[in-house]
Amino acid sequence: MVDVLIRHCDVLRTEGERAWVETDQDIAVEGARIQAVAAGGSLGAAAGEVIEARGMLAIPGLINTHAHVPMVLFRGLVEDVSVESWFNDYVWPLESNLTAEDVYWGALLGMAEMIESGVTCVADHYFFMDEVARAAVESGMRAHLAWAVFEHQGEAQLERTAAFIREWQGAADGRIVTWMGPHSPYTCGPDFLRLCARRAAELGVGVHLHVSETQAQVDLCLRQYGLTPPALLAETGILDGRALFAHCCYPTDADLELMAARRVGVGRAPKTYMKLSSGTADVRRLLAHGIPVGIATDGATSSNSLDILEQMRLLTLLEKYMGGDSTAFPVGQALGLAFEGGARVLGQEQDLGALQVGKLADIALVRQDAVHVWPRYDPAANLVYSSRASDVDTVLCNGKVLMRGRELRTIDKARVMREVAERLGRLNQRVPGSRIATYPV
Numbered sequence: 001m002v003d004v005l006i007r008h009c010d011v012l013r014t015e016g017e018r019a020w021v022e023t024d025q026d027i028a029v030e031g032a033r034i035q036a037v038a039a040g041g042s043l044g045a046a047a048g049e050v051i052e053a054r055g056m057l058a059i060p061g062l063i064n065t066h067a068h069v070p071m072v073l074f075r076g077l078v079e080d081v082s083v084e085s086w087f088n089d090y091v092w093p094l095e096s097n098l099t100a101e102d103v104y105w106g107a108l109l110g111m112a113e114m115i116e117s118g119v120t121c122v123a124d125h126y127f128f129m130d131e132v133a134r135a136a137v138e139s140g141m142r143a144h145l146a147w148a149v150f151e152h153q154g155e156a157q158l159e160r161t162a163a164f165i166r167e168w169q170g171a172a173d174g175r176i177v178t179w180m181g182p183h184s185p186y187t188c189g190p191d192f193l194r195l196c197a198r199r200a201a202e203l204g205v206g207v208h209l210h211v212s213e214t215q216a217q218v219d220l221c222l223r224q225y226g227l228t229p230p231a232l233l234a235e236t237g238i239l240d241g242r243a244l245f246a247h248c249c250y251p252t253d254a255d256l257e258l259m260a261a262r263r264v265g266v267g268r269a270p271k272t273y274m275k276l277s278s279g280t281a282d283v284r285r286l287l288a289h290g291i292p293v294g295i296a297t298d299g300a301t302s303s304n305s306l307d308i309l310e311q312m313r314l315l316t317l318l319e320k321y322m323g324g325d326s327t328a329f330p331v332g333q334a335l336g337l338a339f340e341g342g343a344r345v346l347g348q349e350q351d352l353g354a355l356q357v358g359k360l361a362d363i364a365l366v367r368q369d370a371v372h373v374w375p376r377y378d379p380a381a382n383l384v385y386s387s388r389a390s391d392v393d394t395v396l397c398n399g400k401v402l403m404r405g406r407e408l409r410t411i412d413k414a415r416v417m418r419e420v421a422e423r424l425g426r427l428n429q430r431v432p433g434s435r436i437a438t439y440p441v
């Protein structure tokens, strides 16, 4: 008898730029993996848990390739300001208030939001990451965790992040993967980046950092070091192993060739770019070079939500609109980024990104009976352009049911919201001069 049997669902398939749906299928889950996908009713009706899913669309769990999950604590607190002011007047002063316990409750709040919107895996980049790891263990989500470190915090803090990697790599039955997390080339100089690269190589982990978010950052790097940010990262050894670039909105052609020759993936968060008026629409340039691209939310202080369906829709629309080409970025390509693209960015394409036998059972079941997705000529197009996060009914990660019928099983949502509410009075204070780092102007 299998552990979980999902019966009579429709299964979303993607390949290249093509997406289609196989109707009336059963999915059997044994342990952490998909054991069988077969015609509806053919796998019997006996299982540890049987989920009748007729009319629902089964999709691979959505992958968030760059976030600062606990920043949900500051959601809605920083609006209508410049990028420089966003960092220097708001975010970095606000973050200097954070305690380890704040981060834990913020992580659980963000994970509840992600599970409710069908996200099963997140690449998070933040502080007190042992607390985020604890939240991931409890919530049941898959998490690629990087402890953010700035050069001014010194080598001792870098060693603390290395100790986090030693302690947590592969924890929770492999659900937790760790990365080295220098913040960015504009807050970490070449010597510090070299040290990070060396530690990452010794520990056998990748490096996740912010790269070329704005043209001003690229210009600063060229002035300081005579190199673009990706070229500086190559020169310091950061690209000798796997690397995850958050944003990379302003790569040169030479950068793209360099990235394509190394193991570099890019996480794109278009809602943040549109809101901060900072990014570009050039995902097709990255894809043309064969560079893996995934969808991301960034932190909810810039994007206000951790909703990958929303980011996928915005990314697709932005590519069409800014590219002046309505035929660009077809439905299948958008879905390919959300699933297979995200898995490739994280180096987990063997295990994630498709509902196939042998892959990890990270699955979301999406309702298709609401008026906003009716009629249903093309379920894949509905998912890209019409579905809402609240249509997600049931979520599995690593074979465990984390939400069913929109009831979260691993997170006490009312308690998390109460705990967060009690902290707001202290967290929203900005003490003049108190700042976790300084954004170069």
Ligand SMILES: [Zn+2]
Pocket: 066, 067, 068, 210, 246, 298, 299
């Ligand atoms: Zn970020």
